[in-house]
Amino acid sequence: MKKSAIDRTAWMWAFIGLLWTLVLAVHVWNLKTIDRIREARERSELVRMDEQFLQSHRQEIERRLAERAALRHETEALSLGLLKVESDLRGLADRYGFTAVEVSREPSRGMEDTVPILFAFQGSLRGVMDCLESLRKEYPYLPVARMALKVEPGEKRVRCQALLNYRYRVVSTGSQT
Secondary structure, X not given: OOHHHHHHHHHHHHHHHHHHHHHHHHXXXXXXXXXXXXXXXXXXXXXXXXXXXXXXXXXXXXXXXXXXXXXXXXEOOHHHHHHHHHHHHHHHHXXXXXXXXXXXXXXXXXXXXXXXXXXXXXXXXXXXXXXXXXXXXXXXOOOEEEXXXXXXXXXXXXXXXXXXXEEEEEOOOOOOO
16 A cells, blocks of 8 residues: 555544544533533422412411511510510419519520529419410410429419520611511
């Protein structure tokens, strides 16, 4: 064979190799482009589904967020919050005709944003039950952690000691809603 025929064949194989390399590069680029488009469509579909979910469940979400917010008492300072809670508990005791009312802060047990409060009083059993129901409904941020009832002998009154967990959140004046 002649040298020019070998050179010509080598050039032809080199051209074919270059052509196939170009074809493979375009194919890889095409696959990457298809993947990017598919991922963008999936993200778009997820966003659309999230928006649809939020629209259809907006009222339930707002209700749950309001319930969650009610579980913490927003106050500018812990001392102000405790003063308000003490005043509210004494008002509750007055509403149900309780006597020997004591409201005191217990030593914290290391729980963040929670302060144990001892609420002790004497009253009728019906009044105690109504008071506990009012506490549950009107003051969801004061859940009962522990309670002890002692029936006073010869009287129709009970001595109640309830340990309440005051859950609070300190907020600045501008962010309180």
